[in-house]
Amino acid sequence: MDQVSKSKSDYLISRKDNQYEVIIGLEVHAQVTSESKLFSTSATKFGAEPNTQVSLVDAAFPGMLPVINEFCVKQAIKTGIGLNAKINNRSVFDRKNYFYADLPQGYQISQFKDPIVGEGKVILDMPDGQKEVGIERLHLEQDAGKSIHDIDPKNTFVDLNRSGVALMEIVSKPDLRSPDEVSAYIKKLRSIMRYLGTCDGNMQEGSLRADVNVSVRLKDSKNLGTRCEIKNVNSIKFMQMAIDYEANRQVDLIEEGKSIDQETRLFDTKKNETRSMRSKEDAHDYRYFPDPDLLPLEISDQFISKIKNDIPELPDDKKKRFIEEFKLSPYEATILVSDIDTARYFENVVSKMGKNKDIKLAVNWITGELFAVLNNKNLEISQSPISAKNLAILVNLIKNGTISGKIAKTIFELMLDGDKDPQQIVEEKGLKQQSDPKALGALIDKIINDNREKAIEYKQGKEKLFGFFVGQAMKASGGKANPQLINELLKKKL
């Protein structure tokens, strides 16, 4: 945070004379990356045939008991460390009781009073500076199954594959102030968890979703307004749209002198609006109590420090290092560290470039040409058609003068087809830059001879003509001439 100023959101909602600030808190549900479920030994793979990853425990057969997965516990602790949070030596699993078709036990095992992870913080990189967002807690809980309402008009179908999969619920403090900050927050959380390997962050597959708490208040007011909770939003774009809609709805109510009901709302992605989940005939009363089938989870300091030793370099530290070690700008560093695969690719390129390397040039090629290609082809960097090794070779070829930047672009296009070695392309196509002063000198002599009149004009002061001679020389060399050398020679000979 040293060199960067603090970000200040200017997302305000204006009505007549009033300006309103929006207060947002998120409860993010992140699926823990693990082979088996939190309390059972069935698989967690996405997209399996319905009810094929369901054990007797997941379907809540009589007499079945939960046994906790150590890896999921470690993953939660890891994530807690990544969020700079306090890891609790003792946490308790509670039952959250309610009936639903896709909740086979009639309760969800979750953590209520004593979560595994306590307070922490996340730093967001906003365009105008950094912003700290407080983490209230992180706890482990079971996911529910899936109810499918649209196959049969009379019946609901239930698939329990997801039932019992481990989730981390990450609760932020109400520190967010705009849809952009929410987007940055989710991206940062996802980035940290992907670095740690604790959640794949795949929102399409539902690995990451959030309940969004929104309230509004007059700018500069200290009081919190009544909040509404928008349930289960599964994309950043929808979160932003939902917040925007909901904040405006609340402001309108206040302006009309009406009150806001504290309630749970749904975001309708088709109508782009939030609406009240019709309050059930009886209010929810989850009757939390400690699960008597499980004992308190006790974690020793030793256990925690062992996990700490395995924590990889996280985005904030990596960014700092990139700035210091590679002299990157904060902007470049932010781009490169935001996604672990990008950072990995970049670091691979750097390591393959050897001693005499031009890191700035590598960064430009990655964030320029490579990103453009990935974007066009809709690929992740982990699927990049050009390997880090070959990109490193290409950058080195430019750096050591073997090829010009222009030729490099041609070669880059050719490399896309089967990750070809650029060195080989240079040799096969004879694209090597001509840097032999003798040969180039002869070539220039010929051009000057052929364009005597223009040479005289130049000497008389028409300096614009210099570009003409450079162009002629490049053309004559088939684009392969070292432009710097051409410049030098021309200046001398003209």
Added chain:
Amino acid sequence: MTIDLKTIKHISKLSRISVDEEKAHKLAKDLNSIFDFIEKLNELKTNNVEPLTSVAETTLKLRTDKVKSKDIREQIIKNSPQDNEDYFVVPKVIE
């Protein structure tokens, strides 16, 4: 204390057990006599007592992250009152 019919109806909703008037009256009577008996606990001061949730003198054991339960869909669905071989089937959920 007394548990009134309104309370009985509320807890019957939470328990998802339908209760008609007659049953509600009977339950109210029974529960009131049981809670009269339970009220005895109020004689005790327990401010400084740690609640005891489990008598098991052990700590929670952790299992390794291995998939052991394979696809047993047939077994899982076999006992269900209604299914279609792939899914459990329940009457329409009305929100």
Added chain:
Amino acid sequence: MSNITNQSLSELVKNIKDKKLSSEEVTNAFINRSEKSKELNAYITEDYSSALEKAKKFDQKPNLDLKLPGIPMAVKDLFCTKDVLTTAGSKILDNFVPTYESTVTQNIWDEGAILIGKLNCDEFAMGSSNETSFFGNVHNPIDKNLVPGGSSGGSASALAGQLTPITIGTDTGGSIRQPASFTGTVGLKPTYGSCSRYGIVAFASSLDQAGPMAQNVKDCALLQEVISTYDPKDSTSIDFKRNNYSSELTNKIKGKKIGIPKEYRVDGMPDEIEQLWQKGIEYMKDCGAEIIDISLPHTSYALPTYYIVAPAEASSNLARYDGVKYGFRAKGENLIDMYEKTRSEGFGAEVQRRIMIGTYVLSSGYYDAYYLKAQKVRKLIKNDFDEAYKKVDAILTPSTPSSAFKSGEKKDDPVSMYLNDIFTVPVNLAGLPGISIPAGHDAKGYPLGLQIIGKAFDEQNILNIAYAMEEKINFKNKINDWWIK
């Protein structure tokens, strides 16, 4: 051999090992007697033909190194048994056939025993008289009009009536010890965590324990040795060193310090219970034990605590019976309607009552006043025992405040029914082992039991004390086979 069914387990094992009896003969004998004993209504499910097949198979290649070689056995219908109907005494599970086996029963079959049937019990083990079962009341072999106790009433009745040589029950607040006491048999509730709860239909998870029921202490010790194993599938199972309870059994208890808690002398306790207790104290002295007066000051708070903790856990444990995955489903207009009708028609009155109590004490606004309060009192109750065990090795109390009562007598008065468990419930709350042994008869000739409560994991000690007492008491059950025409 004519008298097979009146042999103890130890005798049967010896006769099978000595090849004087085959498993088929023994199995047949118990099946025949069970067939003639339908009036007791001890069984919910009979599995005779499959049992005979298994017995024949056993005889073809008898493994006589096992602890229960070819011994037929019926078990409480709260244990899930693979491919055999398991109902928990409830309509809501009246068609449920598990595809899995409970750890406790698996341990039993692994030692060579053979399932002959599933025994009646109070619905979801909630009852003290076996009058809440969907499958009807069970009768006490002592007298037709008497309840056998509950909730393991079918187990006690079948055992006392010699329909099975040994059996297992579950004990949440006295469900093994009270029916054992009512039928003149031996019943042990082990330390919480001694026997796995995996595959047992749950009532109250923090209290439930499976345990052995037998004709005598030695048989009881042998069965405990078989069923008590550490089980990683149950997170509350405890990995401690288990004894070979039967071979380590001894009647030498000289010098043992036995506590007599004054708070168990409750108001309105019949004289004959007091006299029985005194007799027990004398026997203890005869065996060379030292009697020490102790105090368990929070005893009278145990039942109210239990009637918060157990229903609270049950209300949640029984939420899974919703008509979706297995069991009974009533027709409903929509999901919620289906739930409400299924649970209203599928559960009996006592179960519904307890679900309601449990829901109430956990509900918003009442949690602290009831549930949390009960957990704190539970701590005080446990502290009482911890304190007492600084001075004594075991505690002697009556098992029940009265002998078996008549069917229907307490059915409409839940509180007076609950009071039956006044001496057994504290043991569950503290997670301790307790054994009930028959110790005498009341004026009507009904059996009465004494309870020996031990330190956690000290089953061997209370079995030894019970074994020594048994010798002195020399109890004979008065059963005239009234139900056999």
